[in-house]
Amino acid sequence: MTPADLPDGLDEALRALPKVLLHDHLDGGLRPATVVELAAATGHDLPTTDPQELGRWFVDAAGSGSLPRYLETFVHTLAVMQTADGLRRVAREAVLDLAADGVVYAEERYAPEQHQQAGLTLQQVVDAVREGLAEGMQLAAADGHEIRVVQVLSAMRQADRSGEIAALALANRDAGVVGFDIAGPEEGFPPSLHAAAFRLLRDASFPATVHAGEADGLDSIAQALHVAGAVRLGHGVRVADDVQEGPDGTWRLGVLAHWVRDRRVPLEVCPSSNVQTGAAASVAEHPVTLLRRAGFEVTISTDNRLQSGTSLSRELGLLVREAGWTIDDVVDVTLTAAQHTFLNYDERRALVDRIARPEVAPGTESPGRHRA
Template sequence: MSDVTPLGAATLLRAPKVLLHDHLDGGLRPATVVELAEATGYDALPTTDVEALGRWFREAADSGSLVSYLETFAHTCGVMQTEEALVRVAAEAVEDLAADGVVYAELRYAPELFVERGLSLDAVVEAVQTGIDEGTQRVAAAGGAIKVGTLLCAMRQHARALEIAELAVRHRDAGVAGFDIAGPEDGFPPTRNLDAFEYLRQNNAHFTIHAGEAFGLPSIWEAIQYCGAERLGHGVRIVEDIKTDSDGTVHLGRLASYVRDRRIPLEICPTSNVQTGTVASFAEHPIAQLARLHFRVTVNTDNRLMSGCTMTSEFTALATTFGFGLDDLRWFTINAMKSAFLDFDARLSLINDVIKPGYAALA
């Protein structure tokens, strides 16, 4: 880590950023939730006051439990059941990310959660892509640039993983970058979905797996060794396989060594990890240890509405708490770009033409 004065948000806002782990239904603007609820007849919001609703989402998510954290999504998903709503939410997400300095993002969502009013899975995917295209065009018209792909999530407590994997492959030439499984980890191991992962591998498709958040090392081990995950969604509990002696000597267990040696990316979401009780506090987050040990660490927002965060605020908190400097944040960003579900030439172009020059300008 760099020995520098903590970086300020104004500087970090200008830093080019790469975001691999961000849920579309976890990043709505509070005003959009209220307006869509009125437009769609959704009447279960805890309040229609925009500021109060924003506070409610953050406070409700601050429960220390992943299960409770996930309950807040009933409201965002509740207002995203029409094509118009999906287009709007996706377009606004792209605009908000670009305004935050994000140059590449993968937005993930579970199509099966947006079919309550009769939309087909394909219609959901097409509506989200329309929104992403619109948002990208708006950003370009304002003089900016951002590239956005999507990840289709299957909910691990349901039994539709293969169906969603097939959906991802069907739309992979139209904006879908890959596949994921999400939802409660405890009691729903990734091996329940082996047929989906086998199908994806046979079709040369990319996938990440939520693992090592609410459940520990067995979740990570299954995701990698049984399912073949290319990346780990969170993966932060890999630290449970790292021991430190009283003299500071560090010992990596077999699984931690494998994850580091194979350069398996960790999609770490610091603020979210605190909210769900995965780590006790921001200051105790193991991201600094994992970075020192040269794991392929990436920094992510998870759910910008529920966590009340942006990539800039996450970078700022990391710089303030752990003394990370521009070189460290550049390293996180290049780690993420190297790990993106994007073709090699495009990744290299963003690294060499956008990310490196962007950080050089800040320095």
């Protein structure tokens, strides 16, 4: 099925598909109107107080092609997430927005250390987010949308608090925290700087996903795997530097690419974000399509919905329209995401059972894979 052959109602079909989101930043998914209201209450100055104009500003500012410039936009979102009430509201609204997009399971990541400017303790930050997520899930369920949203705690890789955040994650592993991450500027801040934190997590049998292979290359990916012990790669698209397609359609993989593919390490790919930060030239040329054809475990995520002006349905739709993906491709990466959540095996099986094919035009159906 080519893009020209796609059925009418693709956007509606993608929204109706139960979806799984593995890589979504809580501080990158605020509603512009909420930023305006919370900023007014805290006295924080914004580029504009018009919600529509502010939404456009975030997308434009984040689209400079530079990851450091992209990260600067978070000055404004973090400024309004320094109180328990602000955190609860942002978390609650994130759940409702994801549910409206057809997401049934999401792992929301954020760095607790970045939410202490008004005096909150690390545990109070986690508690406020948990309460907001619970409120959102309850409201969504009352509206007929069953969704489960859990937390992944990130440590900032340019700071020295990863040990604290790792311990915090472990202390809340039975209270909705399912994973650990390091985020922030990738180049110059390798996982080896946080080796002690990752060792603590491995000793406690707690999973980690690491931002790697976005702004830096193969060595960053290798450290994420072999130093951090990551079981997923946040972005990971630079592994394509180690992959070549021959003229006869065969694949030649380097040692690291083989390691990633052969051990089925999932890639948390965020197409629009990667284009904004310069990790990909366009969605049409994004290496995710090559990696998928080469047999890698590809999943699709949003990264920062505010900065990219996006949703998970939109990301999947862009791949269909611009990169030639089919509905079967969309369903397959959705199932892949369900299989690689940080839930236990039984819960992952139940999640896979929720993934149904969207309605497509007569004559274009083909059975989707049901894998556990």
